[in-house]
Amino acid sequence: MALRILAAFNSPGYLMHDDHFLVVETSASWAVGEDYNNWMPWSQCANGIENPTPHQANLAYAGIVSGYFRVCNAMDFVDPAGQMLLLRLLHGLFSLLIVALGFRIAEKLGGERPAQWTGWALAAFGLFPLLGVRQLVEVVCIPPLLWAAWVVVRTERRTWKTWALAGIGIGIATALRYQCGVFGLGWVIALLVHERKWQQAVL
Structure with a gap:
């Protein structure tokens, strides 16, 4: 948990294309009635595209994050930096399920010692704390x-x-x-x- 909190507070801003342009910009624009990436068919039609084509990415995760932004806006919590910090903290909390479930699976298959190594690796190894707090569907x-x-x-x-x-x-x-x-x-x-x-x- 401590590493996730540190990562959430110390990783503001852009990390990579996937988490920013495919999730944050997209979902934040939906929350205010816009369509940043023109993924929706009505947006494409408005831009003169006669035959709208769906985006290859699933919309479920971006939709969930958009719901988060809608709740923030409804509560008059509109500071972008504050919204993103809370979002990273929520992702970090959710990512702890990876540690807990990985530990349980390793314990069942290999015993206590492999489970401890697995838990520590999933909690602290490499970029896991950072990736756990970012808006990456590959991690979520x-x-x-x-x-x-x-x-x-x-x-x-x-x-x-x-x-x-x-x-x-x-x-x-x-x-x-x-x-x-x-x-x-x-x-x-x-x-x-x-x-x-x-x-x-x-x-």
């Missing part, structure tokens, strides 16, 4: 993926409920970043290869 989608993995590995007796809950986690991650759907496809292939009796795996 990790907690639901890890939660899906934890649901599966925490028990030896896997029922259809296990796979349904794991599917919800993968679904949330995919809604945030569609490439995460590959994670679920990998599991299906693994089941087909390693679970010779498919019905026993899901019933």
Whole structure:
């Protein structure tokens, strides 16, 4: 937590294209009724584009951040620096789920010592504290993926409920970043290869 707080206070401004122009500028413009990147079909039509084309990125995460900016504006909390600091702190808090879930998964699979190393690595290694507080969908989608993995590995007796809950986690991650759907496809292939009796795996 301490490293996330330090990162949130000491990383203002621009980091990379993805977190600034694809999330912050986009969502902040939606919050005030504008469309910075002209992603919406009505914006494209207004600019003379007869056949609007959708943007390749998912809109769910930018929409969530836009909701945050709308709440801030409604509460008359309009200082840009203050809004961004609070947003980084919220992202840092959410990113701690990566540490907690990573620790649990490693503990289940390898025991206490590997879990401790995993927890420390996810909490403090390299750029993790910085990336954890930024508006990067590549990081925000990790907690639901890890939660899906934890649901599966925490028990030896896997029922259809296990796979349904794991599917919800993968679904949330995919809604945030569609490439995460590959994670679920990998599991299906693994089941087909390693679970010779498919019905026993899901019933």
